[in-house]
Amino acid sequence: MLLWITFALLTGIALIALLRPLGRAGSARDAAARPDYDMAVYRDQLAEIAREREEGTIGDSEAEAARNEIARRMLAADAAARGGKPRSGGAAVAYKAAVAAAMVAVPAVALGGYLWLGRPGMPDVPHAARMATALERQDFGALVYKVERHLASNPEDVRGWRVLAPAYRRLGRLDDAANAYGRIVALSPPDAGALSDYGTALVEANDGLVTAEARQAFSGALAIEPGQARARYYMGLAAMQDGREDEALTLWRALLADAPAEAPWRGVVEQRIASLQTGGPACRSRMARRRRPSWRPTRRRARR
Known part of the structure; x- marks a missing residue:
């Protein structure tokens, strides 16, 4: 007391x-x-x-x-x-x-x-005990800490980075998430999904701006899988942010032409196209400067 x-x-x-x-x-x-x-x-x-x-x-x-x-x-x-x-x-x-x-x-x-x-008389949980029972108690922060400690001594364990990268994203630690996805790319064979995840994380970490490094990641994904929808979308976004509206329209129209009719993101891409077609120069300029995209295609499921 x-x-x-x-x-x-x-x-x-x-x-x-x-x-x-x-x-x-x-x-x-x-x-x-x-x-x-x-x-x-x-x-x-x-x-x-x-x-x-x-x-x-x-x-x-x-x-x-x-x-x-x-x-x-x-x-x-x-x-x-x-x-x-x-x-x-x-x-x-x-x-x-x-x-x-x-x-x-x-x-x-x-x-x-x-x-x-509250419960003033409740005993505290020592750090060691908290770490040992993190999974049973669903202590997300403790689980992340355990994986970080593991990777500190085993930095080449790609499975640990695959666990940590989406966890950082969930916690809003976007810079750390981008670094973790980069480690996955570096430690894994060439994979379109991993490169697209890395590019997306870089865009999120840079407040929606498709940086040169993110474009390289998306280009790599498309070299492996030319139909990769998420990479195609972000390459269009990069063109729009550079002021190349015609190129963005071409990329997004091709994306819609190849997309299944039931794709959940079709409506958002159609809105982007309509905004570029009907907006004047000032409208297009605002869209190019708008860094955080409002659409995120369905993410690749994490490997188990």
Whole structure:
């Protein structure tokens, strides 16, 4: 019990450190500096719009709409600066009282909730025991850690990398997932599915951008299996991101022509094609700059 009281006190100290600045009345200097900061941000945004318009990445109508919106925000910020008033004495007292109540209530409610719903007397699980029973307890993090430890001493075990790569992807560790898929490619005979997995992981790790290394992986997959749907899709995406819309259309149309009628991803590819056909230059530019693809073809099942 003493441990949890200590935790509550530490929580209160942390709240004091965080909320104390909020209880101080804003100085006139801070109040004057805020509008200047906002205006500087808005001016930078206007300059960015002008640069994008000169580069042709946005159209005249989009640039005008963006400028109008920023102008509206600048007027609102100026009006707020002119009409802003410092907090009155009564309001300041009430505000400080609310802060003090929060500093008392939050740790009290947190501790009380844990004592009611939690299990303070439950013994901890030593690290060794946790690792030994990870599979039985379905402890995903511990399982990943075990595989990592195994691969640290057996880096040539491709089966371990095949387990670890999708696990990293599930955990959102995209850079680690790309490295793991790269190890699978390096340790395995040439395989279209493995190369496509590696290319996809690289795209995800780079926020949807089909990098040169990813293109090389997809090209390798297509050299082994020319009909590999996922690699064909991403090569079209790479062409679109480079501004080669005609090439992207050709690749995606050929992909649809070869795809079975019941393919679940047909609709998404058709939407991509329709967007390129009907959109103007500004629309195409936005699509090329949109890095994260909205479609991911069915992934190859992991080898057992």
